[in-house]
Amino acid sequence: MSQSAQKGRRQREMLLAASDVFTALGFAQANMQAIADSAGVTKATLYAHFGDKEQLYRAVIDHWLTQLPEPELPGQVRGGLRARLESVxxxxxxxxxxxAFHALTHIALRSNRIPHKRWRQRYSPYQRYLEESLSRSVRCSDPEQAAVRFLLLAVGSIDCSHLMAVSGLRLSAAVDMFVQAYA
Structure with a gap:
């Protein structure tokens, strides 16, 4: 294994260990020694790779956010509003x-320190697709606002302050409500 591949593997192991510690203890109670012990490295190694606990925490969040799959929404907005909303x-x-979503949720519930702007970026592709879909409705005067409202109905919150489990019932209700309002 090349030296860069080994370094990447080692860094990933440290991120996963830090993720476990942040999940178990939350940001405030986690410390670099506990993370180092969990990762099987020294505190000096953690500091060399990540600087400090705050930077390590951000690296953990970024790691999980990049692991989330990109939504597979149709490139062209086709079909009726119901079909487009159901795709979302x-x-x-x-x-x-x-x-990755589960890891982020557990870390956020224990720490409530996920940067809101970064968290919201996960919903950007959905919002753009919804805006395009809703802009075709003559009954929708503000597609941007309507797209955000759909996401709020569907997932409960687009920031990490009020995390809720995504449920099929809530998603279905959001689709039905928007079809009634805008189709």
């Missing part, structure tokens, strides 16, 4: 079942 709902459901 299906992708949101799939994302909520991904291990």
């Amino acid at each position: 709902a299906r992708e949101l459901q799939l994302q909520s079942e991904h291990p």
Whole structure:
């Protein structure tokens, strides 16, 4: 294994160990010694790779955010509004079942320190697709606002302050409500 591949593997192991510690203890109670012990490295190694606990925490969050799959929304907005909303709902459901989503949720619940702007970026592809879909409705005067409202109905919150489990019932209700309002 090349030296850069070994360094990448080692860094990933440290991120996963830090993720476990942040999940178990939260940001405030976690410390670099506990993370180093969990990763099987020294504190000096952690500091050399990540600088400090705050930077390590951000690296953990970034790691999990990059692990989330990109939504597979149709490139062209086609079909009726219901079909487009159901596509978004299906992708949101799939994302909520991904291990990276679970890791982020558990870390956020224990720490409540995920940068809101970075967290919201995960919803950008959905919002753009919804805006395009809703802009075709003569009954929708503000597609941007309507797209955000759909996401709020579908997932409960687009920031990490009020995390809720994504449920099929809530997704279905959001689709039905928007079809009634804008189709």
